[in-house]
Amino acid sequence: MNADELRLIPLGGLGEIGMNCLALEQGQDIVVIDCGVTFPSVDNGSDILHPRFDYLLERRDRVRGIVITHGHEDHIGAIPYLLDEIDVPVWAPAHAMGLIKLRLGEWQFDLDALPLKTTHVGQTFRVGSFEFEPIRVTHSIADATALAIKTAAGTIVHTGDFKLDDHPADGELTDEARLRELGDEGVRLLLSDSTNVDARGTAASEREVGDELAQIVEGAETRVIIGIFASNVQRLLHLGDIAMRTGRRIVLLGRSVMNHVRVATSVGRLRWPSDLVVAPDVGQQMPRREVMVIASGTQAETQAALARLSTGEHPRFKLDEGDLVVFSSRTIPGNDRAVYDLYGAFLRAGMQVVSRATHPRVHASGHAHRDEQLRMIELVRPRSFLPVHGTLHHLHRHAELARDAGVDDVLIAENGDVVTIGTDRALAKNGRVPSGRVYTLDGTAISDEVLRERTQLGRKGVLTVAIALDDRGALASAPALACYGVVGPLERDVLVRAERAVEHAVDVALKDRVRPEELVEAARLAARRVIDAHTGQKPYVLVSVLREDRR
Template identity: 45%
Template structure:
């Protein structure tokens, strides 16, 4: 009998930030861990990004289960898109808070939630060749877990997203005693979050953030708006306590905040908050010094509540001079322009804007810094190490840390590159499997590469449309030509340009015959694009609608 082998197959989150998803393959069974989404960095009508799940679809009859570490979107957001394309739905195991959020997502997508199984901290779940223990870790969301996965080759430990914050207002701490015990028992491979490797020591704590917010809110004489990540129940809990202490009511602006509030209450959190909560429609009836508004959109997202407040277009609230906005969040790389534009718009309204730039302790990261990552390695003392969750830069630096701490067998791979894990001996890298990014357009349908390319072309150069009807037997124009242009400088709405294009189309039609090298439609398209390029220097998309009539 051959020695057992487990394959680690990363599908998302390795070589990038977000879209976290990997599989463990043991014999004929597959365990999927996390199923996250990302957000587009362009404006092409893409709503959601998620990993290419082709590898899983091709093996769906072998999927034992899906295990979720916690409820952040980059760990659960792609679940509906995976589940809806599986003929047989596997069980989805998740901590209670994540389970509540997943049920909400499934309801939005009209999916059945019967497959969801709650796995509280300390529980053990037997799944074919896998035995999974949920271990408590601290993070910027409640109910976060690491996974100790016993397999025929030994224990594979996945930290999930974690930190070692010793002050978690609404959740559990990282279970150091259990981690040490697991390390003494033996860890075959450690998979550990690399996101914050560039921070030598993570500063602050969630309790420290609440104290900083209280220092700002307590003396405030007018309305206070707090922009924050909706999933941070620690902060929600702390702000409700501040509201009670300062005699203020709390209102939630934003669909995501409302959903996270409901999910937290469903698992026993925020139980004393209801008497302090007022609906958006009640805001205008309260004195300015009696209200704290929690608003989603700390990254300056176009349709978010906080962005609309900054533009003075929110239907429920207009900020006034002397109000305070506290951005209790970090700026995610890539969002700098949107966030600073929003801050400038708030300043133009006469608002007092506070952020990490003015008050560094109004936010802390939920990801372990280098010192905490080192502590995790020292507690677990793994035989081998694979860094996860981060760009190639992050993962290589995390690998170097593991080597410094005496873990000689370390492997860095990106999405799509499996790692072979034997019971004994070194890890080895295998041939890449199919992987990539799937883009979901607004409306819920997948956006294929060709359609996305065409959208890019339309956005880059504009579009011109020519419509005409030509006789079937001879090239005589029976209707048109009409010409419209969209997004083309100096051509949009220019009457002389329209006349010139019509004359050019009439010329092309009159000269076209059976000996012409190109079809009539293509000849018209090329002639019009060449003319516009001569005028503007751009090469727009040119659509020709040609009808043949008798």
């Protein structure tokens, strides 16, 4: 390795949206930038997916720390999983740190024993041989930062998630002056957020969203229910102001909304008067036009507040005909059908529904559109460019944007690629490391084998075969077969045929004095062959052999 070589190893977020995690390596030091999760797109009983950490775990003595850009789940969610394996310090802005502590507390980490360090914009800190400077960027969550990092190869800038909005609710603008200054000093490499590369122009300002929501709430004579992404602190700021202006009290529904309000308040990002929020049962008794409900579950998550409100099954709050439900959110691709069903459930119950479809300004993205991405490149003027945070499609389009803007050295990399760069050596790929997703449930990893089994069970159903052997090792009775979730005309006579086939196969196997596992396999194949022949199905076959012991 050359002395000026910097290695960048994306473990998540390159080639996908979400689960952002990037390792930087130089000399004997490794530092991790962001450590996020993603959520399953299929229902296989998992709840959270985090990056494979093999690369870090195999070099655990050289990992100097984790540096966080902001508090979204796709940037902080995997921290407990990694800290479970290695003891390293975590640096994060105050708001993200509040959320990290909440999560680590739930995981029963001893917070006082952990080296958790709060970062501040403009204040540099060292992690191993790297020097970091957090820079303010505007985003949908509060206290988001980009990072300028002094490395062996030169200064690199990582944008984190950002947008350029002249009027964010918290008044914290992306620090374009500092970014330009860094550009003047010379930036070796820019890594920039590709999420919205398909969106033309610039993202709408949060101020327009605030104005639109204010108008909607002012015109409402009933309860107003606002669905938001729980972490959207910019939106919470506006909603608090609107509630106060229109004489409404706020009811918070959903654990994630309550957690985010609590954390944002504790770090001074949300300064609501103490009587603004009322408990659900108090709000339920108040006149309808004095209540604003803020609820989570805009993606129609089945257990979330909005879904339960739509069916009248929320345990702590009921809506009435005429109440106004506002989806101040976008629909994440893939959730469209479920979200339309949720709109339908509200409409069926007599509520009014407002969404981006009817009022385009009820939501604005927290991610830069193309013109803002271009402006970032023009401010920083990097010699090299590596697009991050996007599927391969997004990375390609962002790379093209950078080339058009005059950056000569542009590379597209995906999770697991080892990317190298030197002071004068261009970006290059040098091999691959293990990468991918670890499926977990309640904090515990689910093995690939279990996932495969679950997929098979769900797709094909299961056939159980019970074989009883007597104390001499002969069949004690006819095998018993039962089916669960198997499609097709599986009439009684098919099962009887399968039972006979199994009985025959077991008899033959016993005569041949085969090993126990061969007996099981013979029974499995015999059962499966009959079911397949009569129904065209190949269910998952589970064979149990019971042996009677002479006592």
